[in-house]
Amino acid sequence: MMEEHCDGVRQSFEFLFYEIIKYFTNQTKHLSDGHTTAMHLIENMGYRIGQRSIESPRFTSEIEVVKFICRGYWSHLFQKDISTLKTNNADVYVLIDSEFPYLTRIEPSQLYSPNVEMILAFACGLLRGGLSSLGVSCIVNAEIPRIPTCNLSFHCPGVTSF
Template sequence: MANQAPTRLVNESIVEFMTTEMVEAMIRTLKDDALNLGSDRDASLGSLNDGAGSPKDYSEGDEAMEAVFYKLEMIGFRVGERLIEKISKDRTRFTDNLDVVKFVCKEVWMFLFKKQIDNLKTNHRGVYVLQDNNFRWFTRMAHDQSSTESVKRVTPYLWFPCGILRGVLSNLGIASVVVAETSSLPACTFQIKIAKST
């Protein structure tokens, strides 16, 4: 019997907990940086957390949360770039963007979340909408399914997987913008906009 490298397994709960802690750590770090700088503008970042230590509600135009979004999305991007090398190493090249997105919905989602995406829609002009009716990283979070407050609180946890998707697509030769939203937990929607080649 030939010597084979041992299979390395990672407990999926650890990945979920790591993702949750990463978001909270980014917010804590930003808060600590603001307190150390001491300026009025930066000190306002101290309100990033509510009393329980969880992220405050995200709202458009909030500079502090935009900085957290950028960092988390870039970490996800790097993870996605490397991840797709492992997942697609034995595949032939894709012929078009729809094939790539279908691969993401089936293979990549199965690798990450142990299930395929629930629904894929496209307008056939470079926009793809991926619907996950039971997003795995939300299932362990305490939330009220239809509460607007709960929806706002989970928004920062979507930035990391947005980055993963963008990184996966980038390494497969597709420049894109990925955004996510949720209106009823634990469901969420990822929208992929393919950049037009010039």
């Protein structure tokens, strides 16, 4: 019963999210850089949501922050953990979600559609905002190696301790 409720909430949010994409796309279509502006607005929306989604526990190491993002924060957002975490043991981490919720209904032929770019921008914003709330300033990028997998990489230049 609880799982059905979570699925309903998730589906409702996905529907709302796609409507938000349409709204920003329509609001910026008259601009010469409308698509870029819409992506920026959606990424910022994700950032603000990410910032507000975390009560700021204090961590003493970078790996504690990353573990919290993978287990606590991602689970809070999507009711599941990150599938895989990779790092270059420096300041770059790659979070791999093998079934990213907003990509499960996307067909492979739609991989390069503007909506998919908006989904990735929002995901980057969520991660960047969450990390920002934990005191980590970073650059976040996303890529789709194959549908519905999403790889989110973040680079924390100059972060040596928390």
